[in-house]
Amino acid sequence: MADKPAVAGEKLPIDPFSHVVDSDHIEILPTAGLTIDGLSIAGIPLKFMILMTVTAMLVAVILLWLGKKMRTGEPPRGKLWNFFESLLFFVRDKIARPGLGDHDADKFLPYLVTLFLFIFGMNLMGMLPFLGSPTASIAVTGALALVSFCVIHASGTKSNGFGGYLKTFIPHIHLEGGAAMQLMGKVITFGMAILEYATAFIRAGVLAVRLFANMLAGHTVLFMILFFIALVADPNYQIKIAEENDWLFYPVALFSVTLVTALSLLELFIAGLQAFIFTFLTAVFIGLAKHPPH
Amino acid sequence: MTRILPLCFVAMVVLLAGAEPAFAQAAPAAETAVKSTGPGIGMGLAIIGIGIGIGLVGYAALSGIARQPEQAGAIQGAMFILAGLVEGAGIIALVLCLALVFL
Numbered sequence: 001m002a003d004k005p006a007v008a009g010e011k012l013p014i015d016p017f018s019h020v021v022d023s024d025h026i027e028i029l030p031t032a033g034l035t036i037d038g039l040s041i042a043g044i045p046l047k048f049m050i051l052m053t054v055t056a057m058l059v060a061v062i063l064l065w066l067g068k069k070m071r072t073g074e075p076p077r078g079k080l081w082n083f084f085e086s087l088l089f090f091v092r093d094k095i096a097r098p099g100l101g102d103h104d105a106d107k108f109l110p111y112l113v114t115l116f117l118f119i120f121g122m123n124l125m126g127m128l129p130f131l132g133s134p135t136a137s138i139a140v141t142g143a144l145a146l147v148s149f150c151v152i153h154a155s156g157t158k159s160n161g162f163g164g165y166l167k168t169f170i171p172h173i174h175l176e177g178g179a180a181m182q183l184m185g186k187v188i189t190f191g192m193a194i195l196e197y198a199t200a201f202i203r204a205g206v207l208a209v210r211l212f213a214n215m216l217a218g219h220t221v222l223f224m225i226l227f228f229i230a231l232v233a234d235p236n237y238q239i240k241i242a243e244e245n246d247w248l249f250y251p252v253a254l255f256s257v258t259l260v261t262a263l264s265l266l267e268l269f270i271a272g273l274q275a276f277i278f279t280f281l282t283a284v285f286i287g288l289a290k291h292p293p294h
Numbered sequence: 295m296t297r298i299l300p301l302c303f304v305a306m307v308v309l310l311a312g313a314e315p316a317f318a319q320a321a322p323a324a325e326t327a328v329k330s331t332g333p334g335i336g337m338g339l340a341i342i343g344i345g346i347g348i349g350l351v352g353y354a355a356l357s358g359i360a361r362q363p364e365q366a367g368a369i370q371g372a373m374f375i376l377a378g379l380v381e382g383a384g385i386i387a388l389v390l391c392l393a394l395v396f397l
Contacts, residue, residue, distance in 0.1 A: 015396070016392070016396070017396070094371065206382075209386050210379075210382035210383075210385075210386065213382065213385045213386040213388075213389040214381075214382060214385055216389055217297075217301075217385050217388055217389045217392070220389075220392065221297075221300045221301060224300075225300060259300065263300055273374060273378050274378065274382075276374075276375075276378075277375060277378040277379065277382070280375060
């Protein structure tokens, strides 16, 4: 961490995002020199790419194995089989059926299961030491949101026809009264239609940014709290209080590690919750696109 | 609400780092202190929003469960989704403030 010594009067050379964003190296044990370097092609960092591929292969292996087991038609036996089947049931009963209705749920279940397991796996990669969660990059979450956007509007277009789907964005406002009230009704309808068209794009954007910000903020907070130990112990940072009191290291280290352990449990919960919210909102938006409320 | 304490620490470290005077030049130190104040205040306001939002969601969920304990499961499910959405909006603001400090 102490790459450049601090200069008195200037900002400290701390980069809180250094361990959370994409990079061209994987540091297993940096102090022992175990670093996998050179992970970049033409200047494009590859760490997140590798982690995403590992997660995708894991999800594929799990789902293919599960499919093979389910084809035999027997009831699930054993802990692993039951665990993965319970994940599938969770996605079907708590995400697909509430969002899409019982009729359409099975058609979109493959996409929703893949989305949920992929995002959950990527978020959990951040909890493994020395790795990182690829969802802490806006490019990854943007791509996922783009795919969801395409699925939502493609299914809406297929249900209602292209012109019909565009018409569903225009709300119907009924006002009682004469010509002036009718005119105001048309103006309001026009304004709200513009808002609805914008919402179609903004919802996908917010899906991406919500997942990205949660993962980035969570791991950055964990890093900063652990970084207090380095701040106090490393003379390079020239913290006045730390230079005068050497015993500060012990309470700060104890407090920091305890807090980081508790926050890591919260991070595990957030990893699952954000995957659930992304998939649930995708399911709800698909349902709204297929059967518009007005 | 569980994110207030650690994020206050982050804000504190950022302000400390920005306001390290070291009794040398006061002008650059004052400049970095002022530069970090805006995002710091923004973070505090965002946390207030998150706290109020999640508090209201929790209030509604608890009153619902108190009225009809047999619906506790459904109410809890909806509570988590809504709390996640409110927290998501606030954390977007927090991350943008943090990015402002370092950009």
